[in-house]
Amino acid sequence: MRKIILLLSFLSLMASSACISGLAEPASKFQLTSGIVAILTDFGTEDYYVGALEGSIYAADPSVRISTISHQVKPFDIAEGSYILAKAAMWYPTGTVFVGDIDPGSARDRRFIVLTTPDSKVFVGPDNGLFTEVIHDLGLAHAYQITNQSLMNRENESATFQGFSVYGPVAAHLAGGVRPEEVGPEIKDLVQLPVNQPEVKGSKITGSIVQVDHYGNLISNIPGKLATGAGFVPGLPLRINLGNQSVNATFATTYGDVATGQWLALIKSDGAVEVARNLENAAKTIGASAGEKVTLSPII
Structure with missing residues (x-):
């Protein structure tokens, strides 16, 4: 009987330790990341802008893999960018992080956001309607405003190209395992483009x-x-x-x-x-x- 009691006590102790260990599991890593950052911009390829954006990603996490969707979106054409981004995104694996940087006008007047889809793809960019087709085609799970300064590169902040100081570094951190909710507060009222239904x-x-x-x-x-x-x-x-x-x-x-x-x-x-x-x-x-x-x- 004493042996049985000791055995039961041991098993109970092991179960308690497992529960405590499970509760102590760090939640700071986004478990479904693919390590891929896919980029869509209207930068073209003649200037240094593409290199600067990719450099800002590698500076934040040299281990990520960068994939180019296109840098040839018609300048300032948010609607075209929205379409191309959604159609390309459907072919990428779960956990891919996408950077969309097509942002005419003043960046100071808009929010920087991260949104996730039900299939655990993550999108980083301006809240200007660029993700309209993504939401329409892939669905929306959560959206967050980027406010976490520790995920940005404020040493080389740009007043005109937020990709270098915000979108690139934040995307790299997400691809490296930072959870989307760590970028800032959850938001609901996203800007979306008007969609003309056929x-x-x-x-x-x-x-x-x-x-x-x-x-x-x-x-x-x-x-x-x-x-x-x-x-x-x-x-x-x-x-x-x-x-x-x-x-x-x-x-x-x-x-x-x-x-x-x-x-x-x-x-x-x-x-x-x-x-x-x-x-x-x-x-x-x-x-x-x-x-x-x-x-x-x-x-x-």
């Missing part, structure tokens, strides 16, 4: 051009599922209206479904409807740009 009226689908890509293809905000649900099938002849211009096209599966120079609409790999000319620059041909209304109508 709609179906009869046999017509109306949406907006959200991006012109490197090839001059016109990317719309029309989901492919909306088009197929409205009866758009491969080979269907279309009338496409873009601003004050209109062209005849074919609803296709791939670019090669039509002859060189012919217009088409297809569903991209990310699920959005794209308007293009096979092996030609659609945007230059018709003078279209992001923000324009687009309507697709079957030719019957």
